[in-house]
Amino acid sequence: MDTLANYDTGNFFDEVFSDDRQVRPHYDRVIKSLSTLSPNDFAMRQQTADAAFLKQGVTFTVYGDEKGTERIFPFDLMPRIIPQSEWEHVEAGLIQRITALNLFLQDVYHGELIIKDGEVPREVVESASHYRPEFKGIRVPHDIYIHICGTDLVRDDAGTYFVLEDNGRCPSGASYVLENRQAMKRSFPNLLQSLPVRPVDSYGSMLRETLAYLAPAEVIDPVIVVLTPGVYNSAYFEHAYLARQMGVPIVEGRDLIVRNDRVFMRTTKGLVQVHVIYRRIDDDFLDPLVFRKDSLLGVPGIVNAYRAGHVALANSIGTGVADDKATYAYVPKMIRYYLDQDPILPNVPTYLASDESEKTYMVENLDKLVVKAVNESGGYGMLVGPHSTKDQQEEFRKRILATPRNYIAQPTLSLSRHPVFVEDHFEGRHIDLRPYVLSGEKVQVLPGGLTRVALKKGSLVVNSSQGGGSKDTWVLWDDKAACEGCGTSTPA
């Protein structure tokens, strides 16, 4: 039985098949190779890959689950392929966008020129819940605020890439990119070898290089650490994984202590000064002296040490004003304002409830729109209009009218789909893409990123906390080679 025989692309943009059901050239080898596998073969390889993830503890914890169950992030073995020509466009767009966002943050915390010139309303900035006026006028190393960004991209029914949101605080998931590639190396070594796929395993050294660049100038061999909330955090696996990839210690708040505006870690040999902290703790919990007083996760005094320039934080404090869902609507303007360029990657059209006429449009069209709470992430606090009940719509209508600043809405995009292995055959599921962008001495983008899959049939939500899964993403460095010798098949 052919696993793709009854595959239905529906009325969606399918990553693999064009409208006339032809295999797109960059998937040529992959499809030929997979079609030699029986459903059983494929299911076996899938099981082996799942078992490997569990054994290695590639898991996350589900909040609200009393038992603190650890789950694997479901993984689909069929790779998502991005041709070189397409990737060059995406990469240029991401670099342009992060450059503008960093300029915006520098501006917002210093001269506020973009506000004074009337391009971004003051209320939008000042009402963003992650805006940190305490940081006005504080210089950060090399004026870079977001060092690690995970930008979510989606494709519409024409295959155009859109930016869905910018995650500029603590984006997670990079470890899955690396682990997914490892899984593919084990499961489909020949297929991977036969295609010109760009490697991803340099992420650890790229990240380390980015972080080392932030160290105070006088430090020759900086001490870098990863700061985690601890083993019970849902993303602890990733924190430990990235620390290992970089070869740096993973620390908790209680391992650090501040003296004379310098940060030290407590070791068995005494206190050792720390120069750069890749923190995976939100601003709110970072320093009980400055932010939430009840935080036991943070380090008292760390913010002052940062202000004094003796330690660097990545990402910087207050970056959330740039990835706020209302600020998002103004990013194309920022790109024009700071760079004098047209945005390479468009935004999804966005309605702000804080605007009277847009609010009215929103509440009248809840059944057609995707409504998002501006300060939530992970797929929480959102309404997918076409899939919602009347009660849910009414609930959101009330909430939007009560606190308009907290809500935005976007048209329900017809997200692109990709074949996903279900039981014994392939079915189309919606996907997105989260590439990882690092800003240090230069801006670097990890080729590909995390392709997330909404595993539930018809679902548009890809977040791991909401039943999403992932795929390995293969960026080609030579498009022709993926279809070279069309007609011969490669053994899987």
Next chain:
Amino acid sequence: MLSRVADSIYWMARYMERAENLARLLMANQNLILDAGSRGQEEGNFWAPILMTTGDDEGYHELYSTLTGPDVEDYLSVRPENLNSIVNCIRTARENARMIRDQIPDEVWRSVNDLYLLMTSGKGEQIRQQTRMDYYEEIVRGSCLFQGVARATMMRDEGWQFLQIGTYLERADKTSRLVDMCSALPMKKSSQAIFHPLRWQSLLHSCSAYHGYREHDNEIDPQQVLEFLFLSDRFSRSVRFCLREVDRALTQLSAPPGQQGMPAPVRACGLLRAIFEYGTIESILETGVHEFIDDLQSKLNTLGNDIFETYVLYADLSTVGPTTSTPSIPLGAWHAAQDLHMQQQQQQ
């Protein structure tokens, strides 16, 4: 190495050792009762010394009004109220291992986790209900496996030294406590029943020393037994042997004494060790066995505190700057109350 990580390794090792010693003690006592039971002694006579030894006398009587074997065994093995029950010791060892899971070899983590899963699953309780001896043997075996796996997989770095310190400090403490169970018995060998050869034999069993002792001396002689358990330089559970291992690990951890002098734990351990390296059984008997053990235990406690203060807590923070406004940060076990704060969002 981060102090917190060293601390977790140390406690992981201590709690595994503690669980093993408790299991061995219960196993030896069962043997003793089976051997001596026919003489018509009160059952409680056999169990009271055990509760005294483990320091659980009060805790036990808060829960039970009478002293019976099954109750004591329950209390020391599985009762959740007893923080030092076997199951709770293994749980604490596992909790410490879990916090540093990515910083110890995977095999070490699994050896601790497997034992924990066995003990907390229905299977563990089933074994316990069927055959007590098998249950205790599972625990001893699990602990030995843990030690063997650690020996075979761990780097000989600071983590290893802390594992050694935790293991041998706990062992020295437990051996001395077990000896204390017999400290009130007559020390002279005689042909009268008052000499209690079975008790001494049981003591050797509970220290896993029976075999070693028989090689060294054929007859059960109280003084020889004491000498063996305190002063043997080849028996790996004697106090002398344990202190030598602690001393070795501490010396490796510390820089050679320079201008700043010798670190407090190295000094304390050396002083304590001298008593066992150069002392004789006669001098111990002269002091009185119970008094000697009392003094030893308070010195072991001091040593443990010195180690904590030197390598984990940092008494010498002042070397970096003024210590004003130092928030005291409790180290050691993690509190459930913090879970809430863990749940701040990651951008998934």
